Amino acid sequence: MDKLIEGCKKNDAQSQEKLYRQFYPAMFALCKCFFTDNHDIITAVNNGMLKVFKNIHQYAPAKGDFFNWAYTTVRNAALTLIRDKKNKLTFELTENAGDAVVNNPFKQLEWKDIYYYLDQLPANTRYVCSLYYLEGFSIKEITGLLEMKEGTVKWHLNECRTRLKVIFEQHNARNIG
Template structure:
């Protein structure tokens, strides 16, 4: 028997362990994938995901349903992953091919012949402050107000880092393109 989604959340607010387990089982795979894109390996991703669920259940009373529960939880997973990266000073991990959705305005046009692997590699070579903003904007699809909230920087700083990161990424891809004879 399937419990209505909001019913599960209401039960979680009352610290119902079975409801928490149901919610966990419903979202753990997707949230692991989010964490994995930020962390270096599966163990770190697992740790970040578990920590995020603990935080989510502790502050589930603050979930008011303005966004989907998945979107609310994803933000907690991203915050937790970034906090873990900052504290461990880990290198930002490569992104999965399936999640690289380069925005299609003219500024983001990539020359033909440059592979997803080369784009991922170029993003990974950027200084971390550019890498984080580019990844949150291009891959996760967050806007500048969300990025400023996630990274605890101003929107102006987010825009500036995105523009600088984009410029560095294009320069890097141009060198890749020229260096490989495309």
């Protein structure tokens, strides 16, 4: 890994390609939590990996594993894409002051199932749900990342739980019947 990183620091295209191919599956899986459209997923991965390559000199091994640094960089690129897309969309939401429940609806599921259920949610609800339940961000952190009001984040979490409950019940009914 150190040899690849050094090659990337020298802008060696082969090193960059090898690193990209090595990290692609994990970064794709990360971005799939936020987007259903493959174009958006790939855009987020590519934007993130471009930032990794541009800022690779800022990586400090003493601060942690390179993969974790790259993962955070790609996740931040996905969040930037979400904010950019959000600014282009207009939507109205009613705020709900209900408290977020800490029970994770995904804790017993496999990743393929999590992706299936996330795909059933509206985009903004999926973003909040992914950050809260899969990435472990607090409501306050999500408000800053997505530039949403706290009440709106709570509304999305409530909407996520409400919709997922219906989806889980429908899925279980089909499997029983």
